[in-house]
Structures are given as structure tokens and as C-alpha cells.
Amino acid sequence: MGSLFAGTVSKSIISSIDIAPTFLTLANAELSSTLEGKTLTPLFKAPNTPFRKYAFSERNWHDFEDHGRSVRSEKYRYIRNNYNDLPATPSADTVYHKTWAELVRLNKQGALTNAQSRPFLAPRPKEELYDLTSDPYELNNLASNKEYSNILMEHSEALEQWIKQTNDFIPSFRTHDDFDRETGAITKYRKRNPRPSKMQMYKATGKY
Incomplete structure (x- = not known):
């Protein structure tokens, strides 16, 4: 893997959400349908491939x-x-x-x-x-x-x-x-630990 990908450069637009599916693909693991990103592996062999x-x-x-x-x-x-x-x-x-x-x-x-x-x-x-x-x-x-x-x-x-x-x-x-x-x-707000989530705030205030 090291010799295949070493020195590879790509100017394609990617996102941090693509990291997880990339690792899973390299590990031959199943990709969950809940993942929003795409695997970056096509760019490893063809860096100029349009991605995003x-x-x-x-x-x-x-x-x-x-x-x-x-x-x-x-x-x-x-x-x-x-x-x-x-x-x-x-x-x-x-x-x-x-x-x-x-x-x-x-x-x-x-x-x-x-x-x-x-x-x-x-x-x-x-x-x-x-x-x-x-x-x-x-x-x-x-x-x-x-x-x-x-x-x-x-x-x-x-x-x-x-x-x-x-x-x-x-x-x-x-x-x-x-x-x-x-x-x-x-x-004074820092003292509230743990801080309530937005949803908890919504339930307390009725606003969202």
C-alpha cells in the first residue's frame, strides 16, 4: 500500500466526511448506509479523477x-x-x-x-x-x-x-x-457542566 500511494498528489475537492468510508474501504469493511461521505480510493490510482x-x-x-x-x-x-x-x-x-x-x-x-x-x-x-x-x-x-x-x-x-x-x-x-x-x-455560563444540548434547551424554553 505504501509504495502504491506514496507521493500521490490530487487537487480534487474532497471533504472530511470522506475519511471514514476511505478507511473502511481500505480495510475491506462494509460501508454503512448512514455514511455521508465517499471513499477516496479512486483518487489513489487516478488523482485527476473528478470527485466532488x-x-x-x-x-x-x-x-x-x-x-x-x-x-x-x-x-x-x-x-x-x-x-x-x-x-x-x-x-x-x-x-x-x-x-x-x-x-x-x-x-x-x-x-x-x-x-x-x-x-x-x-x-x-x-x-x-x-x-x-x-x-x-x-x-x-x-x-x-x-x-x-x-x-x-x-x-x-x-x-x-x-x-x-x-x-x-x-x-x-x-x-x-x-x-x-x-x-x-x-x-457564569461555563459553570453549567455538563452544558445542555440545543434540544434540551428547546424542551426547557419551547424555542428552536
Whole structure:
């Protein structure tokens, strides 16, 4: 197996959900019908084989509330920020670190570049579109550029179709942050351990 796959490179669009069925296929195990992904093994022998047109991703609550969805094609990435009134605060592994405290200090002084200050931006754009060929670090948002309106619509419609297929939705209430977004201090909500799930919250509040 090592000699067959060593040095193999593929630029095909894949998703993390493809990892499990790939391992199962290599182990000659039966694939469950509940698996959403596809085995990557065809790419091992033919790296240029078309695999996916789009790959989808999510950003949800993780220490801090957020709700974002993204679709990636070969050349573009489209992002929809459903809680765009909130800044894109990184996880608590970052915000209680000295590096984050320094970024907060510099941001308050206006000493950061536009790219460096993006974790503090609020409100954020509702939609983002990036040309990954010319802008691999996703710094130039093309969503409002009329020249890319068809590309924006294509990726937005692809995301809408995925949302319907996966029964995705935006909750009617938000989960409280576990930490202060600037200082990293633990909030009173962190003390609720274990944290109730969204469904448990729904049963308690009657909202979803």
C-alpha cells in the first residue's frame, strides 16, 4: 500500500466526511448506509479523477456562539455568516493566551492591519466570496463585486441545496459564550457542566 500511494498528489475537492468510508474501504469493511461521505480510493490510482464539485463546512458554537456555513469549489469559497453581528472570535484555546491579549491591546490602539483585525470585526459581511487562485488567504471579499454575481449565486444556491438535503437550520435562540471575548475570563455560563444540548434547551424554553 505504501509504495502504491506514496507521493500521490490530487487537487480534487474532497471533504472530511470522506475519511471514514476511505478507511473502511481500505480495510475491506462494509460501508454503512448512514455514511455521508465517499471513499477516496479512486483518487489513489487516478488523482485527476473528478470527485466532488463542492465541499461544505460549518461553524457553530465552540466556546463562543456562531453560525456560519461555507461551500468550496475548485476555484472559489463562499461563506454565509448567519450571526454576522458577532465577531469571528477564535476558540478559547486562543483567547486566554497572551498573544490574544496583545492583539486586543493593539486593536484598541488601531495598530492592526485590516487583515489582522478581522477577528474583532463586527458586524461582519453577511456573505463572503473569495477567489482561491489569486487570493489563497481569503483577504479580498468579492461578494459585493458585480462581476462575480453569477459565481456568488451559483455557490449560494449550492449551499441552499445542501441545507435542504441535510435539514440544516438556524436555531431560534443562541447559546451563551463560555468566555469573555476580549479578556478570556470564564463567564457564569461555563459553570453549567455538563452544558445542555440545543434540544434540551428547546424542551426547557419551547424555542428552536
